[in-house]
Amino acid sequence: MRKLRIALWGLLAAAAVAAAGLAWQASRGAPNAPVRTAGAGIAAVGGPFRLTTHEGKTLSSADLAGRPFAVFFGFTHCPDVCPTTLFELSEHLKALGPRGDDLRVLFITVDPERDTRELLATYLSSFDPRIIGLTGTREEIDAVTVAYKATYMKVRTSGDDYTMNHTASVYLMDARGRFVGVLDYQEPRETQLQKLRRLVAG
Amino acid sequence: MSNHLVGRPAAPFRRARRPSLTEALLAAALTLSAGAALAHDFRAGALTIDQPWSRATPAGAQVAGGFMTIRNAGPAEDRLIGGASEIAGRLEIHEMGVVDGVMRMRPVEQGLAIKPGEAVELKPGSYHIMFFELKRQLKQGERFKGELQFEKAGTIPVEFAVESIGAQGAGQGSGAAHQGHGG
Ligand SMILES: [Cu+2]
Numbered sequence A: 001m002r003k004l005r006i007a008l009w010g011l012l013a014a015a016a017v018a019a020a021g022l023a024w025q026a027s028r029g030a031p032n033a034p035v036r037t038a039g040a041g042i043a044a045v046g047g048p049f050r051l052t053t054h055e056g057k058t059l060s061s062a063d064l065a066g067r068p069f070a071v072f073f074g075f076t077h078c079p080d081v082c083p084t085t086l087f088e089l090s091e092h093l094k095a096l097g098p099r100g101d102d103l104r105v106l107f108i109t110v111d112p113e114r115d116t117r118e119l120l121a122t123y124l125s126s127f128d129p130r131i132i133g134l135t136g137t138r139e140e141i142d143a144v145t146v147a148y149k150a151t152y153m154k155v156r157t158s159g160d161d162y163t164m165n166h167t168a169s170v171y172l173m174d175a176r177g178r179f180v181g182v183l184d185y186q187e188p189r190e191t192q193l194q195k196l197r198r199l200v201a202g
Numbered sequence B: 001m002s003n004h005l006v007g008r009p010a011a012p013f014r015r016a017r018r019p020s021l022t023e024a025l026l027a028a029a030l031t032l033s034a035g036a037a038l039a040h041d042f043r044a045g046a047l048t049i050d051q052p053w054s055r056a057t058p059a060g061a062q063v064a065g066g067f068m069t070i071r072n073a074g075p076a077e078d079r080l081i082g083g084a085s086e087i088a089g090r091l092e093i094h095e096m097g098v099v100d101g102v103m104r105m106r107p108v109e110q111g112l113a114i115k116p117g118e119a120v121e122l123k124p125g126s127y128h129i130m131f132f133e134l135k136r137q138l139k140q141g142e143r144f145k146g147e148l149q150f151e152k153a154g155t156i157p158v159e160f161a162v163e164s165i166g167a168q169g170a171g172q173g174s175g176a177a178h179q180g181h182g183g
Helices: A002-029 A083-101 A119-125 A138-147 A189-201 B021-034
Strands: A050-053 A058-060 A071-076 A102-111 A132-137 A152-156 A162-167 A170-173 A180-183 B041-044 B047-057 B064-072 B078-085 B090-098 B101-108 B112-114 B120-123 B127-135 B144-149 B155-161
Touching: A002 A102, A002 B064, A050 A138, A071 A083, A083 A132, A083 A189, A102 A119, A102 A138, A119 A132, A152 B101, A152 B155, A180 A189, B041 B155, B047 B144, B064 B078, B064 B112, B078 B090, B112 B120, B120 B127
Parallel strands: A071 A102, A102 A132, B047 B155
Antiparallel strands: A050 A058, A050 A132, A071 A170, A152 A162, A162 B101, A170 A180, B041 B047, B047 B064, B064 B120, B064 B127, B078 B112, B078 B144, B090 B101, B090 B127, B144 B155
C-alpha cells in the first residue's frame, strides 16, 4: 500500500514537472508577441530585395505585399538542416490545407555560385510546389541576408570543396512585411505549425 | 567572393563532445531496444556498428548524411578516420550543431575517437558521415553499401538503410513521429 502511494506521488510529481515544462515552453514560444525591436534604434529584420525564382521570374519584396511569408536561408549542398526544414515546411503547408495558399514560403540560397536557378528547380521538385526557390548574384544575396540579419560563412572541407554555416531559423513575416518571429530549428513540429496557423490567420 | 572566410576555425562544439544526461539515457534506451529491432549491425574486433542509416535525398542533391551508433567493447580507444561508399565520390566525418540559430558544420580532422567501453552516436544535429559527390538520388526503403575505416579495427563493411527525407532516426519510416529535431 505504502509502495503504491509513493508511486502515485511520484507520478503526480512527474506530471507537475511536465506541465511546468509545457507552460514554460508555451510562454517562451509565444508567437503572438512581436519580437520586433524597431524604434529602439535597432533596425528591423527584413527589408527590400529583388531575386530570381527557380522558375526564372523576378521576385521582389514589393510582390509579397498583402500576404504573410516565411523565409529560409540555406543551400542545396546541405546534408541535414536544409532538406529537413524544407520537408517540415512542406508538411506544414499540407497541414494548413487551403490556408497554406495564403502563405508564401521562400527558400533563399546563400550559395548562388552552385545553386543555379535550374538546380533549385530540380531540388524543389522534391518538396511542396508552393515553396519558391530564390537565387541571385552574390551582391543580391548579400543584400537580402544583411536585411534579414542572417549569417552565412563558407567552411572548407577536403580539396577545393566547401560547405556552409548559415542561419537555420525560418523568419516569419506578416502581410505588411513586418518580422513577427521565427520557427526555431529545434522546436517541436506542433509549435511550428501553431505559429504558422497564427501567421496565416493574421 | 568577398564573404569567404575559408578555413576560419569555427567555435568548438564542446557541447556535442560530452553527451548530456538525456543523450546518455537515449543511448541506453537504444542499446536496450537494439536487440529487439531488426538485426542490422556490423562487427569487427571490439567494434560494433549499429543500424547505419541515411535519408532519402531531394532530386539533384549532391550530398547526404550517414548516421549510426559505434560501440567499442575493447580495452583501447579506436578512431573512425574515413571510409567509402558506392553512392558517393567520397565521404568525410563531420560534426554539426545549431548554435544561436546558426547551423555550423565542420570536418572532424583527427578522426572520431571511440573510447574503450563507450558508444558514440552519429545522428542528425551532431556527428555524421557526410557523403559528397552523390552518384544517384537515395530512395526511401533501399540500402546501399559502404565501408568505414578505423585506425585499429581497419575497414568494416556496412550497409546503410535509407529512411524518409525527414527521418530523425533509424527505422522511423515517415519521420512523422519526431518531436523537434535532433540537436
Ligand atoms: Cu556534414
